[in-house]
Structures are given as structure tokens and as C-alpha cells.
Amino acid sequence: MTFSISPPFKSLIAVLLLAFTSIGLHAQSLPNILLITADDLGLQLGCYGDKEARTPHLDKLSQASVQFQNGYVTHASCSPSRSSMFTGMFPHENGQIGLSHLGYEMHPGMPILPNLLKAKDYRTGVIGKVHVEPFSEFIWDDYIGKKVNMRDIKEIRDSCQSFFKKEKGRPFFFMANYSDPHRHFPAQVNGVPKVPFKASDVKPFSFLQISDLEVREEIAKYYSCVTRVDEGVGLLLEALEKEGLSDNTLVIFLGDHGPPFTRSKTTCYESAMRVPIFVRFPDKSFAGKVMDDLVSSIDILPTVLESAGIPCPPEVTGKSLLPLIRGEEKNWRKTLATEYTSHHGPGGYYPRRAIRDERFKLIHNLNHHKRNPHLSVDRCKAWAASQQRKYRGTIVDKIMTIYQNPPEFELYDLAHDPDELHELSEIPEYQNAFKDMKTKLLKWRQETNDPLLDPAKLRELNEFHKNFKHSKRNLH
Numbered sequence: 001m002t003f004s005i006s007p008p009f010k011s012l013i014a015v016l017l018l019a020f021t022s023i024g025l026h027a028q029s030l031p032n033i034l035l036i037t038a039d040d041l042g043l044q045l046g047c048y049g050d051k052e053a054r055t056p057h058l059d060k061l062s063q064a065s066v067q068f069q070n071g072y073v074t075h076a077s078c079s080p081s082r083s084s085m086f087t088g089m090f091p092h093e094n095g096q097i098g099l100s101h102l103g104y105e106m107h108p109g110m111p112i113l114p115n116l117l118k119a120k121d122y123r124t125g126v127i128g129k130v131h132v133e134p135f136s137e138f139i140w141d142d143y144i145g146k147k148v149n150m151r152d153i154k155e156i157r158d159s160c161q162s163f164f165k166k167e168k169g170r171p172f173f174f175m176a177n178y179s180d181p182h183r184h185f186p187a188q189v190n191g192v193p194k195v196p197f198k199a200s201d202v203k204p205f206s207f208l209q210i211s212d213l214e215v216r217e218e219i220a221k222y223y224s225c226v227t228r229v230d231e232g233v234g235l236l237l238e239a240l241e242k243e244g245l246s247d248n249t250l251v252i253f254l255g256d257h258g259p260p261f262t263r264s265k266t267t268c269y270e271s272a273m274r275v276p277i278f279v280r281f282p283d284k285s286f287a288g289k290v291m292d293d294l295v296s297s298i299d300i301l302p303t304v305l306e307s308a309g310i311p312c313p314p315e316v317t318g319k320s321l322l323p324l325i326r327g328e329e330k331n332w333r334k335t336l337a338t339e340y341t342s343h344h345g346p347g348g349y350y351p352r353r354a355i356r357d358e359r360f361k362l363i364h365n366l367n368h369h370k371r372n373p374h375l376s377v378d379r380c381k382a383w384a385a386s387q388q389r390k391y392r393g394t395i396v397d398k399i400m401t402i403y404q405n406p407p408e409f410e411l412y413d414l415a416h417d418p419d420e421l422h423e424l425s426e427i428p429e430y431q432n433a434f435k436d437m438k439t440k441l442l443k444w445r446q447e448t449n450d451p452l453l454d455p456a457k458l459r460e461l462n463e464f465h466k467n468f469k470h471s472k473r474n475l476h
Helices: 013-021 056-063 078-087 113-120 153-165 213-242 297-307 322-326 382-386 395-404 428-447 455-466
Strands: 032-038 066-072 123-127 142-145 172-178 249-255 277-280 290-296 336-340 352-356 360-365 409-413
Touching (some): 032 213, 056 213, 056 249, 056 277, 078 297, 113 123, 113 172, 113 297, 142 153, 153 213, 172 213, 213 249, 213 382, 290 297, 290 322, 290 336, 297 322, 336 428, 360 428, 382 395
Parallel strands (some): 032 172, 123 142, 123 172
Antiparallel strands (some): 066 277, 249 277, 336 352, 360 409
16 A cells, blocks of 8 residues: 655666776775664663663763764654665655555655665675565565564574674675564563663653653663663674674664654654664774764665765765764754654554754644644553643643644744743744744755645545555564
């Protein structure tokens, strides 16, 4: 099932021919690429200032890497977010606007990262879910997929090490996709972590402002999952080192979007879109460098392709991070956009577009005349807790009212309100900022050919979701 909302893109044949004939390094000199994702991981790491988190391995990786303080994904739902990692394009550009196993899929002919790397004879592999369709268009030499329990960190390590052992004379691209810390939040898996978090160990998420016990119990389980993925990444990097591959491997780590709680996942709020992003170079150059520039998951594909000496397809929207890291990029983006369209059919469909600059953030709720249908993301208990009488008239009541019935525009001052608790679009002293941000958002939507700029396309997509029927596709 697909809903076509943009014209087909140009063929990749010319790009691939260029890649095959481009002047580059011999295969043995090309860097290996290890791309690691954690499912539903926001900034809940020690290296991002989270005092509750127990993440020594990821903190150590960040110290050996370039750490981006303002790293973003494009869409706070798994399949659309991952589609941007694979294509360097926003979901409204590549077509993957919702979860793949429900029938959403990319347009034909999209650039796909592992396929492009095959042009330089890269060996490609993936463990865990890909969750982007059409899956048949991906070229994997080793698809481990669902054969492994992606919360069992030793089983993951062993499977990855088996891949690392093969054909060491060829460069590889390998993607490791941990299921933690996605719900259902198992506090332990085969004894990991040794000491799970308790509700008394954690504070309420600041973007929620809800301290009820049942919500803190969920948060505690979430942190236990974060600790497990931290230990898993530690084992993975040890395996890479054991095989003698660490000194020739570019390592990229990121979360696919923020935690599965109300006012995070499936929104355009900072808690949903800002994620940890690290880049560790093979020679450890730039280790410990911390950068505040606005970077996005659409930048992964062009970064990897430049590392491998492969031309970037012209339709790609992202930009390589390498010139920025080296200090050669003088015109890096001053604004960064994100979006949300759908998660799982009608119950998760609520299209939004958003943009931020150095200080302000603007969210445009395209269906603002309708109630948000997705209040309890992944069965999060926060929404139900927020409806208690004790929260009436409080900041919780205020933010949840906006969450349920958003205005057309939401404006936030991130410099003074990073949790987006105080909406400013109708405050007189912010009208110049409001107008400026609307102009910037419109410019981005025009530059990326957002089909929902056309009211007829929005009505058509609304009708499509009104009559939405799930497919029975397997979850890759």
C-alpha cells in the first residue's frame, strides 16, 4: 500500500556509473563503516548531562568521537526516521511517511546507502530491523535481521563478530540496530543490567512534569534499557577491536528518535527530535571535539559516501559532516527542520512541520482544526496521569491541553524554555520572531517540495488515512 505524494525521482544509474569510475582509494584503504542505532533513545546519556543515566561505554565513545550537541532526526517514528538515514532525504521527499509494516513505503528509485556503497565493492550487512520498504530494493550481503534477540547484547556481539571475521580484505558497511530502549521495557535480559533502576532512582522527565509513581516506574524501566544498550555497544566495540578492525572503521552512533512517552515520540518537540550523534574517526582525529552546529540524520548518507569516495546523488538533501568537522565549511545551515506525518494509520496520523534556529522553534500543526488522536504513545501512562484533578490549572494541564488540541502554530524560545512548556505565538513581544520563523519554515517546505503545501494534497492524504487499511507486511 502506498500513497504517492511526490513525482518519481531521477534514475541513479548515472550516479552509480560515476561511482564505479571515480578516482579513489584501493578497497583495502577504504574505511569500514559501522552505523549503530538505539531504538527510541533521546538524550538520556551521561555525556549529554543526564545525571540519572548509567552509560559509561557510550560516554567513553563520545570522548573518542566528535559529539554533536544539536543532532536531530527528521521524524519521530521509526520507519520514517530510518528512511532518512538510508536516503539522506526527508520522509516527505522519499515517501516513507509512516511505519513500513503497515504499508507505508518509499518511492521507487530512491538512493539507498548500502546499495551505493556496493559501487566501491563494500560488503554490506545489518543486524536488527531495517523497518523501511520496499525491503526488496536493499542490497545486503548479510541480513541477520530478526534471527537474533536484539535485546540480548551477548548474542548481538557474537553475530556481529561473525560478520567482522569475514573477508577482512574488503571494506564493510555494517548497521547494528539495538531494540533497546524501545517499549516494552524489560528491566533485565539475561541478567543485564545487573542492577535495574527503581522508580526512586529517577526523576520525572522535565518535558512531562509528571511525578506519579506509575510514570516514574516506566521511566525507571526505560533507563534500565538504556543501560543495557550502553553495555551492548561496549561489547560491540570490543569485538571490533578484537578483530583488528577498530583503527580502520568509521563509527557513527545515534538514536532513531526520542523516548516513547507523551510529548516526545510522534511529535516535533525537542524531546522527540534531538538525539545523541557521535562520529568516531578511524585514526581518532578530532576525538573529544564537541560541536553545537545543527546537524541531522539526513547528513549520514553524504558523510559516509564522502568517506568512501563515492559521489553523492544529486537528489540528496543532506550535507556531509566532514567539511564541518574539519573546519572547512563556512556556510553551514543556520536553521534545521523536522516533520511528522504518521506513525500507525489513522490513530497516529497528525501531520506537522517544524523548524528551529539558534533560539526559536516553530511547529506548524497542519490539521490544527482536529484533535490530536495520538495521546498515549505506545501505551505510555503519562496522558492518563495528567488528567487527574490534582493537575488542573498547573503547567501539566497547560501543556497537555495544547498537546491534545494544538493551535495552528506553536512558538517556543528554546534558549529560555528548552522543554517547550510556554507557547508564545500570541504574545505581542514575540510577533517579529513568529513572523520570521514562519518565513523560514515556508522556505524549507518550498525548497524540499513538501507536497502538503498544496491544500488539495493535504485533503487527499486526510481522506487516505480516514479510509486507511493495514497491510500484512512482515516487520523487517
